[in-house]
Amino acid sequence: MVTTNRRSLVLGGAGLAGAAALGFPRPALAQGEPLRIGWLAAMTGPSSAPTVGFNRGVVFAAETINAAGGVKGRKLEIVTRDTQGDPTKAVNATQELISQAKVLAVWGPTNSGESLAVTPIMARARMPNIHPCVVDSLIDPVKFPNAFRIAPSNTQWDDAVRGYCLKVLKVRRVAVIGDTTGYGVTAANASAAAFKRDGAEVAYQGNIDSTQPDMTPDLLRARNAGAQAIVVWSVSTGMDARLFNTRARMGWDVPIVGHPSLASGEIGGLIEKPANWDKVYAIGYRSCSYDEAGKLAPRSQDFVARLKGRVTLSDTLLWWVAAGYDAVSLVAKAVEDTGATTNEAIVKYWNGLSRYPGIFGDYTYTPQEHNGYPTDDVVMSAANSGRDGSFRLAPGYG
Amino acid sequence: MLASILASGLAVGAVYALIGITYNTMFSTSRVMSFTAGQLGMLGGVLGSLFGLRLGLPWPLALLLTLAAGALVGVVTEFVAVRPVLRSLDQHLYVLSTLALALMLQQVTAITWSTEPQPFPRLLGGFGEDVLDEKFWLPVAACALVVAGLELLYRRTLVGHAFLAVAEDNFAARALGLPERRLRVMSFALAGAVGALAGYSGGELLLAFFANGPHLNFYGFIPVALGGLGNNRGAVIGGLVLGLFQQAANFAVGGIFASVAVFTMFIVVLLAAPQGLLGSATARRV
Numbered sequence: 001m002v003t004t005n006r007r008s009l010v011l012g013g014a015g016l017a018g019a020a021a022l023g024f025p026r027p028a029l030a031q032g033e034p035l036r037i038g039w040l041a042a043m044t045g046p047s048s049a050p051t052v053g054f055n056r057g058v059v060f061a062a063e064t065i066n067a068a069g070g071v072k073g074r075k076l077e078i079v080t081r082d083t084q085g086d087p088t089k090a091v092n093a094t095q096e097l098i099s100q101a102k103v104l105a106v107w108g109p110t111n112s113g114e115s116l117a118v119t120p121i122m123a124r125a126r127m128p129n130i131h132p133c134v135v136d137s138l139i140d141p142v143k144f145p146n147a148f149r150i151a152p153s154n155t156q157w158d159d160a161v162r163g164y165c166l167k168v169l170k171v172r173r174v175a176v177i178g179d180t181t182g183y184g185v186t187a188a189n190a191s192a193a194a195f196k197r198d199g200a201e202v203a204y205q206g207n208i209d210s211t212q213p214d215m216t217p218d219l220l221r222a223r224n225a226g227a228q229a230i231v232v233w234s235v236s237t238g239m240d241a242r243l244f245n246t247r248a249r250m251g252w253d254v255p256i257v258g259h260p261s262l263a264s265g266e267i268g269g270l271i272e273k274p275a276n277w278d279k280v281y282a283i284g285y286r287s288c289s290y291d292e293a294g295k296l297a298p299r300s301q302d303f304v305a306r307l308k309g310r311v312t313l314s315d316t317l318l319w320w321v322a323a324g325y326d327a328v329s330l331v332a333k334a335v336e337d338t339g340a341t342t343n344e345a346i347v348k349y350w351n352g353l354s355r356y357p358g359i360f361g362d363y364t365y366t367p368q369e370h371n372g373y374p375t376d377d378v379v380m381s382a383a384n385s386g387r388d389g390s391f392r393l394a395p396g397y398g
Numbered sequence: 399m400l401a402s403i404l405a406s407g408l409a410v411g412a413v414y415a416l417i418g419i420t421y422n423t424m425f426s427t428s429r430v431m432s433f434t435a436g437q438l439g440m441l442g443g444v445l446g447s448l449f450g451l452r453l454g455l456p457w458p459l460a461l462l463l464t465l466a467a468g469a470l471v472g473v474v475t476e477f478v479a480v481r482p483v484l485r486s487l488d489q490h491l492y493v494l495s496t497l498a499l500a501l502m503l504q505q506v507t508a509i510t511w512s513t514e515p516q517p518f519p520r521l522l523g524g525f526g527e528d529v530l531d532e533k534f535w536l537p538v539a540a541c542a543l544v545v546a547g548l549e550l551l552y553r554r555t556l557v558g559h560a561f562l563a564v565a566e567d568n569f570a571a572r573a574l575g576l577p578e579r580r581l582r583v584m585s586f587a588l589a590g591a592v593g594a595l596a597g598y599s600g601g602e603l604l605l606a607f608f609a610n611g612p613h614l615n616f617y618g619f620i621p622v623a624l625g626g627l628g629n630n631r632g633a634v635i636g637g638l639v640l641g642l643f644q645q646a647a648n649f650a651v652g653g654i655f656a657s658v659a660v661f662t663m664f665i666v667v668l669l670a671a672p673q674g675l676l677g678s679a680t681a682r683r684v
Binding site for chain 1: 399402406409410509512514515516517528600603604605607609610613645648649652654656657
């Protein structure tokens with residue numbers, strides 16, 4: 001029979017109090033658990049090429065950080081969900097990452113269509129989100145205080161293209177051409193309006209069906225209108241190549257400036273002669289552009305050296321890999337520096353970053369500005385100079 | 399400018415005409431408008447590029463393989479999307495079944511080939527320059543060959559006569575002992591080859607691109623409607639007129655408005671002649 005006397009009760013109570021003061025050995029779950037980062041990746045489907053590049057940076061970052069002991073002793077775990085570029089699948093994956101996988105933060109999606117669908121969902125859950133999508137309205141610190149952009153916005157791209165035309169090429173009359181997709185029409189209209197605002201003349205503005213086999217009508221109209229440069233807003237490499245071929249057949253020596261797709265490797269097989277790709281300048285980034293001597297910026301050079309033998313760059317773009325690497329690093333750094341894993345702590349940390357030295361760029365965020373990529377680092381590249389995912393800086397930059 | 403309108407207008411018009419003939423050939427023996435016609439054109443470009451460029455085969459062999467593959471897709475269309483719905487033609491279920499097969503063909507191509515336009519080989523090594531470039535006259539030559547070949551087939555051969563008999567009245571043809579089902583399969587194989595030839599001959603112009611399918615489906619249907627359903631001569635004239643009009647509209651008003659101009663013309667013609675320009679009104683027993 002078990003008896004309880006006053007002494008044993010006091011001793012037991014004292015023991016309990018002591019154990020409580022010293023701290024019970026809590027289950028090692030939280031400490032040992034990995035830090036999970038959600039990754040909304042269109043790994044398959046029509047828009048998978050950038051994601052494949054981003055993913056190489058993501059995996060490399062996680063492996064590098066984990067090999068160095070993780071973040072405060074905890075391993076990073078990337079929870080990847082293939083959205084196939086489909087907004088509906090992205091919505092489901094986002095909800096699963098938030099409620100089931102319990103991730104710290106979400107990187108992606110990588111295209112604006114998906115991002116438009118999932119940004120409000122992440123805002124409701126106050127989930128820290130960082131993405132590279134260009135549509136301006138995706139960043140709004142009032143509506144979406146948790147959403148941050150790691151790459152330039154459409155407006156920043158537009159500024160860079162216009163700046164190159166007006167300040168470097170010193171042209172005053174431009175033709176602005178977009179394709180007939182929603183993006184092509186919107187981007188061409190915004191670009192033309194900005195050129196006019198800056199006092200330039202938009203000699204010709206048009207939208208071309210990207211499957212139109214012959215671009216002669218449009219280029220002829222642009223030439224007759226006196227355009228000194230052609231600004232192109234389209235993701236269609238077929239349309240780009242046809243424009244270059246037609247320009248060459250017309251014997252017109254006009255520069256073509258615009259969307260990053262102008263530098264897509266696919267174009268190499270679609271142009272009739274390699275020279276047709278000359279004098280084409282596509283949006284690029286200072287950190288991922290090499291100079292006349294073939295040298296990248298020191299930080300990028302070092303990054304490429306670290307990637308050697310581990311990550312292939314020949315079939316992707318360096319900026320995709322670098323941005324994926326930076327996104328994971330930014331989440332890890334937030335936990336490392338604050339010691340906290342709450343949504344609020346990560347968002348607050350990002351809001352205080354000033355010229356954070358990433359590989360892709362130096363990011364600056366404030367509570368009022370979540371477009372963190374420096375506009376001055378958006379530059380033009382010689383479109384036909386692709387080499388291991390980086391491009392030669394277009395002529396005219398100091 | 400006129401030379402450019404003529405060259406590219408006739409070239410794309412010839413491709414549209416060939417797709418129109420594809421529609422007609424399938425329709426004549428089955429009374430089914432198969433929406434795989436445009437996809438056959440797309441496959442002609444993609445397979446031509448695959449055989450001629452990626453696998454490096456000489457162009458005659460690449461052409462032969464492309465036509466054979468097109469014929470095979472035509473036969474598969476008959477078995478999978480047409481035969482099961484023939485009994486309920488009046489319910490127009492073929493719209494769903496052929497559209498579904500067309501979408502499948504397009505998605506499989508996107509996944510296994512590429513979602514970006516791919517180059518198509520220069521077939522004759524760049525024969526001709528500027529507006530006389532081979533990419534402009536090859537589709538026209540292919541269209542002329544097909545029209546001549548079909549005329550020969552329909553007028554001079556027993557199989558051709560049998561095709562016409564089935565097209566005219568398939569019940570009567572069956573009563574006469576003609577193998578209607580086998581003839582239908584053959585006509586789908588023929589249509590598949592014609593569709594693939596459209597894409598192959600226009601490959602240098604349209605490139606090997608998975609998204610060409612819906613474009614060709616759409617613009618290939620207009621010559622059929624303009625020229626009269628089942629009328630190949632009407633389809634050829636309708637296709638060439640459409641190509642020229644489209645290219646002229648590109649010069650005159652530009653991209654988006656050119657499409658508007660094309661469809662305005664289409665609607666006006668159909669309002670004026672609902673049976674098509676060369677079609678004849680058919681009596682229907684009620």
